Amino acid sequence: MQxxxxxxxxxxxxxxxxxxxxxxxxxxYRAHIVxxxxxxxxxxxxxxxxxxxxxxxxxxxxxxxxxxxxxLVMMNPDELHTGRxxxxxxxxxxxxxxxxxxxxxxxxxxxxxxxxxxxxxxxSARQITALLxxxxxxxxxxxxxxxxxxxxxxxxxxxxxxxxAIDGAPARFAPVVDYLHAHLAQRLTLDxxxxxxxxxxxxxxxxxxxxxxxxxQQMLMAFRLAEAKRRLSRGEAPAQVAxxxxxxxxxxxxxxxxxxxxxxxxxYQRALRC
Numbered sequence: 632m633q634x635x636x637x638x639x640x641x642x643x644x645x646x647x648x649x650x651x652x653x654x655x656x657x658x659x660y661r662a663h664i665v666x667x668x669x670x671x672x673x674x675x676x677x678x679x680x681x682x683x684x685x686x687x688x689x690x691x692x693x694x695x696x697x698x699x700x701x702x703l704v705m706m707n708p709d710e711l712h713t714g715r716x717x718x719x720x721x722x723x724x725x726x727x728x729x730x731x732x733x734x735x736x737x738x739x740x741x742x743x744x745x746x747x748x749x750x751x752x753x754x755s756a757r758q759i760t761a762l763l764x765x766x767x768x769x770x771x772x773x774x775x776x777x778x779x780x781x782x783x784x785x786x787x788x789x790x791x792x793x794x795x796a797i798d799g800a801p802a803r804f805a806p807v808v809d810y811l812h813a814h815l816a817q818r819l820t821l822d823x824x825x826x827x828x829x830x831x832x833x834x835x836x837x838x839x840x841x842x843x844x845x846x847x848q849q850m851l852m853a854f855r856l857a858e859a860k861r862r863l864s865r866g867e868a869p870a871q872v873a874x875x876x877x878x879x880x881x882x883x884x885x886x887x888x889x890x891x892x893x894x895x896x897x898x899y900q901r902a903l904r905c
Contacts, residue, residue: 643721646893648902650864653772656730657779658864661767662893665721669714671845672891673853675861676730677743678706679786680763681756685722689714691748693844698722701753705745705789709808711845711853725763727782737776738783742793750789759785804828804839811851815858816877819851856891859884864903869896 646662656676664687671690680703687698691712698704704724706712708731716722735741762782769775810827811819824847825835840846845853855876862872873884888896 644893648894648899649767650903651772651775654733654775654779656733658728659763659767660726660728661724661763663721663723664714664893665716667715667893669712669893670887670890671711671713671849671853673709673711673850673857674706674728675857676708676728677734677745678704678726678728679759679782680704680724680726681759683723683725683760685720686717687714687722687724688717696749698724698749699751701756702749702751703756703759703786703789705748705750705786707745709854709857711843711849725760725767727763727766727779729779729783734783737780738787740787740792743790744792745789746791747789755785755788803842807839807847808850811847811854815851815855816875818877819847821847852887853891856887859888859896860892860899863888863896863900866900872896 643663643665644667646660646664649659651657651659658676660680669689682698682700682702682704684700686700687704689696689698689712691706691710697717704726731741731743734743759782762778762785766775766778766782769778807824807827810824821832821836824839825832828835828839830838836846843850855878859872859876859878862875863869867875869884870881873879873881876884878884878887885895885897888894888899892899894902
C-alpha cells in the first residue's frame with residue numbers, strides 16, 4: 632500500500648493521502664496504525680472522520696481521549712493533538728481534512744466549531760465511513776462534491792455555529808498565533824512573543840500554555856509542519872520546503888514530518904501523485 636513510511640516501526644502500519652484537484656482545501660486520509668505514535672501536530676482544516684476498528688488514544692486540548700470503534704472524530708482547525716494505538720492490533724480509521732472556508736462554501740454556514748472531539752454513534756460512524764470510502768473512489772468532480780455535501784450534512788448535527796456563540800470572546804492570544812504563522816522561518820524568542828502579547832516573558836509563557844495546552848515552541852513546530860505539508864502537496868522539493876519553514880535541513884523535515892503525519896515527505900508526495 633502506498634504511503635507506508637520507512638520510519639514506521641511495524642510493517643502493518645500504513646497511511647495514505649489523496650487530494651481532490653478540483654476542490655482545494657480538502658484532503659482525504661486513511662490509515663491503519665499499530666506501533667507509530669504521532670507527535671503533537673495540527674491541521675489547517677477540520678479533521679472529520681470515523682474509527683473503523685481498534686481504539687485510538689490521543690491528547691487534544693490538554694486532555695486524553697479514547698476513540699473506540701464506530702465513533703466519530705471531530706477536530707477543530709489548528710488544535711494540537713497526538714495519536715497512538717490503545718489496542719494491540721492498532722486502529723483503522725478514515726479522515727477528511729477540510730478547511731473552514733470550504734465548509735462555509737459547501738454548507739452556507741461560516742463559523743463551524745465542535746465542542747466534542749469524540750462521539751460514539753454507530754449508525755453515523757458507519758455512514759461516514761462509507762461516504763469517506765466513496766469520496767476516495769470518486770473520480771468525477773460532480774460526484775465528489777455531492778458526496779462532500781452529504782458528509783458535512785452528517786457532521787452538521789454535532790457542530791456549533793458560530794464559534795463565537797460558544798466561546799463568548801476571541802482567543803486571548805490570537806495576535807501571538809498570527810505572529811507565529813507569519814514568522815515560521817525565523818528564530819523567535821520568548822521576549823519577542825511576550826511583547827506581541829503585551830506581557831512579561833514568563834508570565835506570557837505560563838498563560839499561553841494554560842490556554843493552548845502547549846508551549847509556543849510546540850505550536851510553532853506544528854504550524855511549520857502544517858505549512859510544509861501544504862508546500863509538499865504543491866510539489867515543492869523537500870529541501871526547499873525545509874528551508875522555507877525554518878527547519879534545519881531536509882533530514883530534519885523528514886523526521887519531523889513522519890512523526891506528525893505518519894509518512895515521509897517523499898512518500899506523501901508520491902501518494903498524492905497517484
